[in-house]
Amino acid sequence: MPEVIxxxxxxxxxxxxxxxxxxxxxxxxxxxxxxxxxxxxxNRVVYNLHYTFHKLGFAVLRFNFRGVGRSQGEYDQGIGELSDAASALDWLQANNQNAKHCWVAGFSFGAWIGMQLLMRRPDISGFISLAPPANLYDFSFLAPCPASGLIVNGTADRVAPPRDTEALVAKLHEQKGITITHEQIDGAGHFFEDPHMDPTMAMVSAYVKRRLGETSR
Structure with a gap:
């Protein structure tokens, strides 16, 4: 896979x-x-998400936030990381100017950043949020949530407890004009360790396929 800077x-x-x-x-x-x-x-979850989307026909970019790997800069409490994500999306769009659809997928902290990116970018048509840490970060900015998407968590997640994810989903369900699909992986922890990874990615794949099928009608 091509490395890009x-x-x-x-x-x-x-x-x-x-x-x-x-x-x-x-x-x-x-x-x-x-x-x-x-x-x-x-990260194993992000890696698997990447290939799940690519198998579905997407051009896919994953990247390191500032201060990680060869990415320059320092951790910035999520503020700078959101700007990093916006720059990454700019680059992806510039290299795919005829793209029919634009999706964002995030895991844990990345899910929080991804859902903030939704608020900045009305061109995002769908999202996947795996194990969003609703107990650690404020998601109240989703008022209203601008796009439909899938939220998945494990029932044995101790980092982001299921009750907090359920409360977040309940708030989003009150909004009109979008559909939030919520799925739980029975027995899965925060990192969707085996044997839960494959069922999680199958769930993501089925959801994205369904959404793409709806928009092509």
Whole structure:
């Protein structure tokens, strides 16, 4: 997979980009977990998300937030990381100017950043949030949530307890004009360890396929 370096708001950002031969292929941006707790673009969940989207025909970019790997800068409490994500999406769109659809997928801290990116970018048509840490971060900015998406958590998640995810979903369900699909993986922890990874990715794949099928009618 081609390594790419592109300009971010605080220096160069390192990524991995997997294009498609079709000029109008949809695009998807992957966002990794917390940089200060070992989160990188090569996190197993993010890696699997990347290939799940690519198998569905998306041109996919995952990248390291500032201060991670070869990406320049320092951790910025989520503020700078949101700007990094916006720059990454700019780069992805510039390299796929005929893309039919634009999705963002994030895991843990990356899910929080991804849902903030939704508020900035009305061109995002769908999202995947895996294990959003609703107990650790404020998601009240989703008022209203501008796009429909899928939220998935494990029933045995001790980092982001299911009750907090359920409360977040309940708030989003009150909003009109969008559909939030919520799925739980029975017995899965925060990192969707085996044997839960494959069922999680199958769930993501089925959801995205269904959404793409609805928009092509």
């Amino acid at each position: 592109f300009a971010g708001p605080d220096g160069r950002l390192e990524g991995r980009y997997h294009p498609q031969p079709e000029r109008d292929a949809p695009i998807a941006l992957m966002l990794h977990p917390h940089p200060q707790f070992g989160g990188t673009m090569n």
